[in-house]
Amino acid sequence: MKIYLDCIPCFVRQALDAARFVTDDAIIHEQVVKQVLRMASYMDIRESPPVIGQQIHRLIRELVGLYDPYRQVKNRFNNEALKLYSKMRNYIIESANPLETAVRLAIAGNIIDFGVSSTLEKSALENTIRECLAGEFSDIQLKAFRQAVNDAEQILYLADNAGEIIFDRLLIERLPVEKVTVVVKGEPVINDATMEDALVAGLPQIVEVIDNGSDGPGTILQSCSEAFRIRFENADLIIAKGQGNYETLSDIGKNIFFILKAKCPVIAEDLGCEVGEMILRKNECFNEIVDLIQEGE
Amino acid sequence: MKIYLDCIPCFVRQALDAARFVTDDAIIHEQVVKQVLRMASYMDIRESPPVIGQQIHRLIRELVGLYDPYRQVKNRFNNEALKLYSKMRNYIIESANPLETAVRLAIAGNIIDFGVSSTLEKSALENTIRECLAGEFSDIQLKAFRQAVNDAEQILYLADNAGEIIFDRLLIERLPVEKVTVVVKGEPVINDATMEDALVAGLPQIVEVIDNGSDGPGTILQSCSEAFRIRFENADLIIAKGQGNYETLSDIGKNIFFILKAKCPVIAEDLGCEVGEMILRKNECFNEIVDLIQEGE
Numbered sequence: 390m391k392i393y394l395d396c397i398p399c400f401v402r403q404a405l406d407a408a409r410f411v412t413d414d415a416i417i418h419e420q421v422v423k424q425v426l427r428m429a430s431y432m433d434i435r436e437s438p439p440v441i442g443q444q445i446h447r448l449i450r451e452l453v454g455l456y457d458p459y460r461q462v463k464n465r466f467n468n469e470a471l472k473l474y475s476k477m478r479n480y481i482i483e484s485a486n487p488l489e490t491a492v493r494l495a496i497a498g499n500i501i502d503f504g505v506s507s508t509l510e511k512s513a514l515e516n517t518i519r520e521c522l523a524g525e526f527s528d529i530q531l532k533a534f535r536q537a538v539n540d541a542e543q544i545l546y547l548a549d550n551a552g553e554i555i556f557d558r559l560l561i562e563r564l565p566v567e568k569v570t571v572v573v574k575g576e577p578v579i580n581d582a583t584m585e586d587a588l589v590a591g592l593p594q595i596v597e598v599i600d601n602g603s604d605g606p607g608t609i610l611q612s613c614s615e616a617f618r619i620r621f622e623n624a625d626l627i628i629a630k631g632q633g634n635y636e637t638l639s640d641i642g643k644n645i646f647f648i649l650k651a652k653c654p655v656i657a658e659d660l661g662c663e664v665g666e667m668i669l670r671k672n673e674c675f676n677e678i679v680d681l682i683q684e685g686e
Numbered sequence: 687m688k689i690y691l692d693c694i695p696c697f698v699r700q701a702l703d704a705a706r707f708v709t710d711d712a713i714i715h716e717q718v719v720k721q722v723l724r725m726a727s728y729m730d731i732r733e734s735p736p737v738i739g740q741q742i743h744r745l746i747r748e749l750v751g752l753y754d755p756y757r758q759v760k761n762r763f764n765n766e767a768l769k770l771y772s773k774m775r776n777y778i779i780e781s782a783n784p785l786e787t788a789v790r791l792a793i794a795g796n797i798i799d800f801g802v803s804s805t806l807e808k809s810a811l812e813n814t815i816r817e818c819l820a821g822e823f824s825d826i827q828l829k830a831f832r833q834a835v836n837d838a839e840q841i842l843y844l845a846d847n848a849g850e851i852i853f854d855r856l857l858i859e860r861l862p863v864e865k866v867t868v869v870v871k872g873e874p875v876i877n878d879a880t881m882e883d884a885l886v887a888g889l890p891q892i893v894e895v896i897d898n899g900s901d902g903p904g905t906i907l908q909s910c911s912e913a914f915r916i917r918f919e920n921a922d923l924i925i926a927k928g929q930g931n932y933e934t935l936s937d938i939g940k941n942i943f944f945i946l947k948a949k950c951p952v953i954a955e956d957l958g959c960e961v962g963e964m965i966l967r968k969n970e971c972f973n974e975i976v977d978l979i980q981e982g983e
Contacts, residue, residue: 394702394719398695405691422691423727430723434716 393655396438397429400445403504403579407446410462411453421452438655439607439633442504446578447604457577459503459551466501466552466580467589469511473518477559480522489531490522491560492648496667497521498556499549499631499650503580504606506652517650521667530669534646537671541626544569546596547608549631549649550579551586557630558590560648570597570620575613576604581633607633610641632656638672645672690952693735694726696801697742700876703804704746708755718749735952736904736930739801743875744901754874756800756848763798763849763877764886766808770815771852777819778856786828787819788857789945793964794818795853796846796928796947800877801903803949814947818964827966831943834968838923841866843893844905844935846928846946847876848883854927855887857945867894867917872910873901878930904930907938929953935969942969 404425408418425445432441450458457463477494484490500517501509538544546561546569548554554573561569571592574581587598602614608629610618621627627645629638635647635656649668651657657664701722705715722742729738747755754760774791781787797814798806835841843858843866845851851870858866868889871878884895899911905926907915918924924942926935932944932953946965948954954961 394715395699397702397719397723398698401695401698402692405694418691419731422694426694426723426727430720430727 393438394434395655396441397434399505399653400429400441401425403442404445404449406503407449407458407579408453411455411458417453421449424448424452437607437609437636439605439637440609440612442607442633443578443603443605443609443612446606450577459577459580462503463551463580463582463586466509466514466550467555467586469514470498470501470552470555471589473515474555474559477518477556478562481559481563488535488563489526491563492531492534492669493521493524493526493667494518495553495556495560495630495648496650496669498553499648500652501550501552501580502631502652503550504633521650524667526667527669530646530671533671534669537626537644537646538564541568543624544626544628545620545624546571547601547627547629547634548573548582548587549634551582551589552580553630554582554586554590554592558592558595561592561596566596570599570624572608572617572620573598573600574604574606575600575602578604578606581606605633605637607631607635607637609637635660640674641672642674643672646670647672690735691731692952693738694731696950697726697738698722699804700739700801701742701746703800704743704755704876705750707759707804708750708752714750718746721745721749734904734906734933736902736934737906737909739904739930740875740900740902740906740909743903747874756874756877759800760848760877760879760883763806763811763847764852764883766811767795767798767849767852768886770812771856774815774853774856775859778860785832785860786823788860789828789831789966790818790821790823790964791815792850792853792857792927792945793947793966795850796945797949798847798849798877799928799949800847801930818947821964823964824966827943827968830968831966834923834941834943835861838921839865840921841923841925842917842921843868844898844924844926844931845870845879845884846931848879848886849877850927851879851883851887851889855889855892858889858893863893867896867921869905869914869917870895870897871901871903872897872899875901875903878903902930902934904928904932904934906934932957932965937971938969939971940969943967944969 404421408421481487481490497518548557548571573587574583584600592598601617603612605612627643629645629647631649647670651660651662651666651668701718705718778784778787794815845854845868870884871880881897889895898914900909902909924940926942926944928946944967948957948959948963948965
């Protein structure tokens with residue numbers, strides 16, 4: 390997916406959010422916003438939104454003088470999600486279709502995205518859980534997902550945000566954990582999950598967890614470590630959580646299932662869905678490549 | 687009211703909207719957005735949002751090469767509002783409290799504001815009318831407003847947007863029209879009403895209509911004509927419609943009633959209300975001045 394000009398106002402807002410997370414000093418808020426405006430006015434908008442976001446958040450971290458401006462808000466949502474964990478696990482165990490319920494809850498967790506909005510409240514998270522448990526959902530995609538999981542030998546689960554990663558754990562528990570490797574970001578960016586959040590979620594006790602070596606808010610392959618790129622290449626199924634991973638991987642010819650909540654109009658338009666919709670979707674780009682190979686045979 | 691950094695993402699979005707209203711050329715869209723980003727990065731954020739908006743929209747008009755980029759969308763909402771006019775007029779005539787109903791409808795019309803959102807649909811306008819007719823409303827302010835209208839000798843009604851001006855007509859019809867002068871903008875800016883829109887609304891047939899000589903999206907007194915400023919000074923009651931007029935006049939020591947729908951979080955915070963609330967409010971600044979004078983006597 391390519392960047393749209395509509396993303397730029399959002400970047401400016403993110404800059405202001407990040408500055409406010411770390412200081413009450415209005416002079417610094419103004420400096421951060423103005424420098425981001427200047428940077429954005431010279432950037433190459435043909436890059437994907439996470440590539441631009443990576444550059445902007447590097448500048449923000451430098452200007453506010455903090456390695457991880459969103460750390461507090463990440464801790465807060467890890468704690469909120471942990472409080473809900475047992476209850477959500479019971480929903481899954483007691484449901485008629487545990488894998489489907491786990492996917493629905495993993496999508497609900499994707500509401501914890503400070504790239505899209507910085508004003509999430511606990512009540513909104515609980516409402517989203519309710520909506521995602523009850524909302525419409527594609528049976529066809531779920532069937533394809535179940536089959537892909539059964540067929541796979543090496544599954545990479547690309548995590549998205551802190552807090553959300555607790556919801557991801559619920560889905561990961563329904564997968565063949567011996568085949569699963571969870572991937573977090575190599576460095577802090579927005580509220581994306583890093584190894585610290587994977588530890589809070591207790592993931593290393595049930596699966597292998599690695600980091601991708603990058604501070605991009607998505608999976609920007611050229612910015613990831615060589616070690617991660619090899620794992621990515623070798624995996625025969627990739628489960629990619631959240632908007633950032635969709636934006637960076639939707640044009641990559643791999644067997645990927647995207648799991649997300651379409652939270653902004655730009656993403657919704659690209660996906661051909663309504664804002665707020667639950668998405669579990671196989672990479673269309675991969676389907677096209679498979680079709681081309683089969684036609685050639 | 688002073689500008690808040692939160693307004694800047696909105697200015698960037700307005701730039702993109704305006705560019706898209708006039709051309710499908712993505713190169714021009716990008717140029718407009720980037721130039722506005724650059725301008726915003728150097729501007730004095732101590733000015734009020736409409737002062738910044740005035741500068742940005744001058745740049746936008748220059749870049750897109752059109753005197754009035756929003757003309758089409760202004761015509762569209764004038765037409766939509768005209769279709770609703772008779773029905774709304776009947777609501778007022780048949781209601782138990784015609785002045786209150788007229789104020790409610792004038793507030794509903796304030797939803798037609800392309801400074802806040804460019805995606806208004808006819809159905810949203812109709813929903814807003816329904817909500818405003820049924821929603822909670824301050825009796826105290828309405829009583830004060832009725833009294834102020836009865837007491838006044840020279841009333842200036844500062845109109846806000848095209849389309850909305852048809853709704854304003856409904857309220858103006860309930861006022862002592864011989865004492866009322868309606869004021870529109872001197873030059874196009876966003877979808878603010880100019881003389882063309884006052885003519886479409888049929889206002890010159892019932893009241894005096896003047897323009898303020900300015901292209902500011904509000905009432906920036908130092909940018910208005912001398913003729914308007916004299917009228918403003920001499921008026922003993924000013925009815926100021928919309929967010930832009932609130933932003934530019936809330937610190938002026940005049941007898942002003944602001945009528946608007948609080949559509950963005952920045953305005954809502956300043957007013958101490960929720961986003962979406964209906965506002966009919968006497969200028970607090972004027973009350974304070976009157977108190978000071980009375981204390982001195």
